[in-house]
Amino acid sequence: MRTTIGYTLESIGYVIGAQGVVGFASRTFFGTEWGWLHKVVDFPSAAYLGVVAVGLALVAGGVRTRKAAERVRSR
Incomplete structure (x- = not known):
């Protein structure tokens, strides 16, 4: 379950981060x-x-959550 949550947080983070980059670049450089x-x-x-x-x-939170789940599983 933690692996799924990690992948979900990571995916949402990529989308939000991309929207921030696109929003900043479009307003700053292209108006x-x-x-x-x-x-x-x-x-x-x-x-x-x-x-x-x-x-x-x-x-970062998603990657950390996913890796923590993998560490627990590998024990």
Whole structure:
């Protein structure tokens, strides 16, 4: 079960992180809106970097959860 939760957190983290990167790049370099996050909330450009950080934290948490489950299973 922890392995499934780890993969799920990791996958969600990748999607959120990608939306943060796309949102930051589109507003900063092109002056447009890309992705779907801007349809839900109206963030300033710098706040998208926080979204990237949240995505990275979810990825790291998912990997740690998944690896902990693998360690327990290998005992």
